[in-house]
Amino acid sequence: MILYFSATGNTRFIAKELASRLDDECLDLLKRIREKDYSPITSDKPFVVCVPVYVCEIPPFIIDLIRNTPFEGNKNIYFVFTSGGYSGICSTMAKRLARKKGLNYMGSADFKMPRNYIANSTYPELSEEEIRHRIDVSYKHIPEIARLIKDEQKLVKLSKHVWLFEILITVPFTPVWTRIKQGVKRFSVSDKCIGCRKCANLCPLKVIRADEKGRPVWDARMCAHCMSCIQNCPVEAIEYGDITPPKKRYTFERYGITKTPKP
Ligand SMILES: Cc1cc2nc3c(=O)[nH]c(=O)nc-3n(C[C@H](O)[C@H](O)[C@H](O)COP(=O)(O)O)c2cc1C
Ligand code: SF4
Ligand code: SF4
Known part of the structure; x- marks a missing residue:
């Protein structure tokens, strides 16, 4: 399985x-x-x-x-x-x-x-x-x-x-990093949003609530920053502060790569 x-x-x-x-x-x-x-x-x-x-x-x-x-x-x-x-x-x-x-x-x-992580500027785009x-x-x-x-x-x-x-560094570092960096405050949604609710339905932590028009409302302080909402929005209506507007979105499917399975 x-x-x-x-x-x-x-x-x-x-x-x-x-x-x-x-x-x-x-x-x-x-x-x-x-x-x-x-x-x-x-x-x-x-x-x-x-x-x-x-x-x-x-x-x-x-x-x-x-x-x-x-x-x-x-x-x-x-x-x-x-x-x-x-x-x-x-x-x-x-x-x-x-x-x-x-x-x-x-x-x-x-x-x-x-x-797939686009909510910081540490790495150059591929x-x-x-x-x-x-x-x-x-x-x-x-x-x-x-x-x-x-x-x-x-x-x-x-x-x-x-x-x-690596264990000695990562074990204390990761919780601090996530607490500082993985807030939801900087997520925003623009007028491009068509209210499809895809972002709310895909959020693994159910942090996103759809309002009466189907637009996302981030209903928590922190999240996993998995990038699912921002990357999968069909009209690129979600941004993260001033970091993401110039960035290209990535999903594997966007590249239209279909490999033929060879059993
Ligand atoms: C919150 C977050 C943290 C990440 N941390 C790392 C990391 O520590 N090292 C790394 O090589 N890639 C990291 N990445 C990149 C992802 O692991 C990588 O792009 C992965 O293939 C995404 O898988 P998915 O497309 O199935 O969601 C991170 C991505 C996210 C969203
Ligand atoms: S996925 Fe994009 S278009 Fe759909 S509701 Fe969310 S922000 Fe709006
Ligand atoms: S980044 Fe992931 S966990 Fe955070 S709100 Fe978007 S979909 Fe949910």
């Missing part, structure tokens, strides 16, 4: 490609995350959890869901991370999570994909060429990982090694 969360399509792409090669089911976790639905998930095949990296870690709402959801059937669990190039301490977190659930940790794999290059390289990497999972072999050296110093 392939389980995934994806805000802008990178992880969905990898998850679906894996599912097709493994001839396995693919479960989008968005609804479960939104509803805090912790009902059991059963699979005869190994569990493969595919998630994006947020601030060097597995996003807290994913940890919460996996920790509280009984996984029944197969005892093996794999993790697949998509990131902009640095998966931080995710594989260590995954190993710990598997152990706590009483499952066999079978390893993690990293995919370097286009970066060129179209670089975006397509990253997707192509990742695509070529999929069959090897699918084969190992199919044979229920361990994934060795397919994710970065986590050094102790």
